[in-house]
Amino acid sequence: MFQDIVVDAPTTEGIKYAGSKLKLLPYILQLVRKVKPHTVLDGFSGTTRVSQALAQTGHRVIANDLSVWSEIFGKCYLLNTHSPEHYQPLVDHLNALPGRDGWFTEHYGGEPNGGCSVSDDGLKKPWQKHNTRRLDAIREEIDRLPVADIERAVLLSSLVLALDEVESTLGHFASYLNDWSPRSYNKLHLQVPQLIPHTEKHSVHRGDIFDVLPQAEADLAYFDPPYGSNNEKMPPSRVRYAAYYHLWTTICLNDRPSVFGKAKRRVDTSDTVACSPFEEFRRGDSGHFLAVEAIARLLREVRVQHIILSYSSGGRATAEELNQVISSVGRVVEVLEIDYRKNVMAGMRWTNEWISEAETPNREFLFLIQKS
Numbered sequence: 001m002f003q004d005i006v007v008d009a010p011t012t013e014g015i016k017y018a019g020s021k022l023k024l025l026p027y028i029l030q031l032v033r034k035v036k037p038h039t040v041l042d043g044f045s046g047t048t049r050v051s052q053a054l055a056q057t058g059h060r061v062i063a064n065d066l067s068v069w070s071e072i073f074g075k076c077y078l079l080n081t082h083s084p085e086h087y088q089p090l091v092d093h094l095n096a097l098p099g100r101d102g103w104f105t106e107h108y109g110g111e112p113n114g115g116c117s118v119s120d121d122g123l124k125k126p127w128q129k130h131n132t133r134r135l136d137a138i139r140e141e142i143d144r145l146p147v148a149d150i151e152r153a154v155l156l157s158s159l160v161l162a163l164d165e166v167e168s169t170l171g172h173f174a175s176y177l178n179d180w181s182p183r184s185y186n187k188l189h190l191q192v193p194q195l196i197p198h199t200e201k202h203s204v205h206r207g208d209i210f211d212v213l214p215q216a217e218a219d220l221a222y223f224d225p226p227y228g229s230n231n232e233k234m235p236p237s238r239v240r241y242a243a244y245y246h247l248w249t250t251i252c253l254n255d256r257p258s259v260f261g262k263a264k265r266r267v268d269t270s271d272t273v274a275c276s277p278f279e280e281f282r283r284g285d286s287g288h289f290l291a292v293e294a295i296a297r298l299l300r301e302v303r304v305q306h307i308i309l310s311y312s313s314g315g316r317a318t319a320e321e322l323n324q325v326i327s328s329v330g331r332v333v334e335v336l337e338i339d340y341r342k343n344v345m346a347g348m349r350w351t352n353e354w355i356s357e358a359e360t361p362n363r364e365f366l367f368l369i370q371k372s
């Protein structure tokens, strides 16, 4: 059933990220090729891996995400015009700085403690102190260096990617491992990111997708919104992207926010703070989930002929609801399905057979939609 999967995805870089589309890149590119677009809007860019792949395959990219870390990666990979040689001395300089105690070490650094990450304050930590001390020194120096905004974004991307290599978590910062991960003993080491030659005039936005849509002139939109989780036992705020990756926000902004709870999350990621409509768990007045209504509005308002929509089963939107939403804006040209446990990709015709498949967890779907 592996149909005509012929597209090799270019190499991309990124942090560990819930919902990263690294594995799906060849299939996304395969669908993109059917449309032959020049400009592609990546409306929920996350790690920017999809944006990076699109830029490397000759497309002009408009990247957008709510999060500041995604904006930083976007600037690094899509807007930078300098060569890797330009950055090497700066990265060498940052790597050579001696570590020192600072705000990050105070809140997020732990001693080796014979393998246990629980510190004297009773809390588990995401990094060992030998690395948070280097983080403290490097982060301060990045703000002191007389560099332009995009150069700073390249250095911050390098720092975030390096920190991701030595963390002690399950892939997000909502909770930390009890026993130090083997990688947390490694020394933080920055590298020049894999920069993409600048051949197109890409653009990078940080904002709610609905604020970006009116300005986004594109031939194709790739939408990979959060689908939340239907695990009723999990507090909704904890599974939002801003909460999962609060530390990347703090490292990018270096704003020393007030923090709370065992994971020392930023207070602006607490339950009481308004979140993205795609991460809403409630039903609206119409009786539909607000998240499903947001997807309907997204597909309606985007001004492109073609949309590629990612959908993961196990979230708030049920396949039946999503099917209705898609049918109300246009026609599905193709559906691709991946089952992560089997690692199989199957091509399907639009016969609605995907709806029954989609009730099984851990399925990922890609829809190529033509708007009517």
Ligand SMILES: C[S@@+](CC[C@H](N)C(=O)[O-])C[C@H]1O[C@@H](n2cnc3c(N)ncnc32)[C@H](O)[C@@H]1O
Pocket (backbone or CB within 6 Å): 017, 018, 019, 020, 021, 022, 043, 044, 045, 046, 047, 048, 049, 050, 064, 065, 066, 067, 070, 207, 208, 209, 210, 224, 225, 226, 241, 242, 276, 277, 278, 279
């Ligand atoms: C499933 S992830 C995207 C992953 C991305 N495709 C990748 O490969 O890394 C969903 C993203 O949507 C972003 N997001 C959530 N609500 C948003 C909104 N209203 N507007 C724009 N981005 C939003 C989150 O910050 C998150 O990065």
